[in-house]
Amino acid sequence: MESELGGIHLKLEGLRKSFGTQAVLRGIDLEVLPGEFVAIVGRSGCGKSTMLRLIAGLEAPTTGNVLLDGKRSHRIEPKVRMMFQDARLLPWQRVQANVELGLVGSQADVRQTASQALCSVGLENRAREWPAVLSGGQRQRVALARALVGQPRLLLLDEPLGALDALTRIEMQQLLERLWQEKQFTTLLITHDVEEAVVLADRVVLIENGEVTLNLRISLPRPRVRGDMALAQMVEKILHRVMGKQERENLKAIAH
Numbered sequence: 001m002e003s004e005l006g007g008i009h010l011k012l013e014g015l016r017k018s019f020g021t022q023a024v025l026r027g028i029d030l031e032v033l034p035g036e037f038v039a040i041v042g043r044s045g046c047g048k049s050t051m052l053r054l055i056a057g058l059e060a061p062t063t064g065n066v067l068l069d070g071k072r073s074h075r076i077e078p079k080v081r082m083m084f085q086d087a088r089l090l091p092w093q094r095v096q097a098n099v100e101l102g103l104v105g106s107q108a109d110v111r112q113t114a115s116q117a118l119c120s121v122g123l124e125n126r127a128r129e130w131p132a133v134l135s136g137g138q139r140q141r142v143a144l145a146r147a148l149v150g151q152p153r154l155l156l157l158d159e160p161l162g163a164l165d166a167l168t169r170i171e172m173q174q175l176l177e178r179l180w181q182e183k184q185f186t187t188l189l190i191t192h193d194v195e196e197a198v199v200l201a202d203r204v205v206l207i208e209n210g211e212v213t214l215n216l217r218i219s220l221p222r223p224r225v226r227g228d229m230a231l232a233q234m235v236e237k238i239l240h241r242v243m244g245k246q247e248r249e250n251l252k253a254i255a256h
Ligand SMILES: Nc1ncnc2c1ncn2[C@@H]1O[C@H](COP(=O)(O)OP(=O)(O)OP(=O)(O)O)[C@@H](O)[C@H]1O
Pocket: 019, 024, 042, 043, 044, 045, 046, 047, 048, 049, 050, 051
């Protein structure tokens, strides 16, 4: 199960997390194979970000285990990187320095590694810029370069494309898919956009009230095309599950 290259094998066993008397995660069991791309969907507040923070080692579970390549992890693992809705760049550092942050090695090696990462996200010409002059999409590209620079084996993405306009979002989805295919890191993506989940993921996992209530394999061939009938049907199927019965009836009543 141990492998230095490629994606991490991730297993969540009976993962529970409570904050005071509030039980947020109520026993999550989930296995993600090396190099798999899993999208996590669910209503606001159902516990998605909490789950990612537990996997990242930023918080400890109340009970249950996070297993990385079969081993319980007790610390923040360098091969696990996380990306958020906001890029979280240091505004007083240029793009290049933001990507170099935390890299170890000779100055020349660090510079070269960061430059390659910037190149892989198409920002090789913006290395000398300040974050403030970049667009939101470019800032997220820098954040992606910063996440990739340490050659992660598990990438945890907490709604990283949520604040982007529709076209930039599609470009970023394509970039993410290309880099995932090239580098084969295991990926967990939280998204509120069910179509994004179906376009990108091998599997879509629905969390409701802190439990996994749907674990659906998406076996559509890649690259997937928005507007494709089979893809649209899959999106409908998941939306149908996400929405409660009452909401579906309300929508029907509006439509009539
Ligand atoms: N550190 C904390 N202390 C107390 N409560 C917390 C903490 N972190 C999360 N919660 C609570 O846990 C619940 C789940 O939060 P979480 O951020 O995991 O949800 P989410 O599904 O990611 O939501 P969203 O889609 O809106 O980001 C919320 O009710 C939240 O208030």
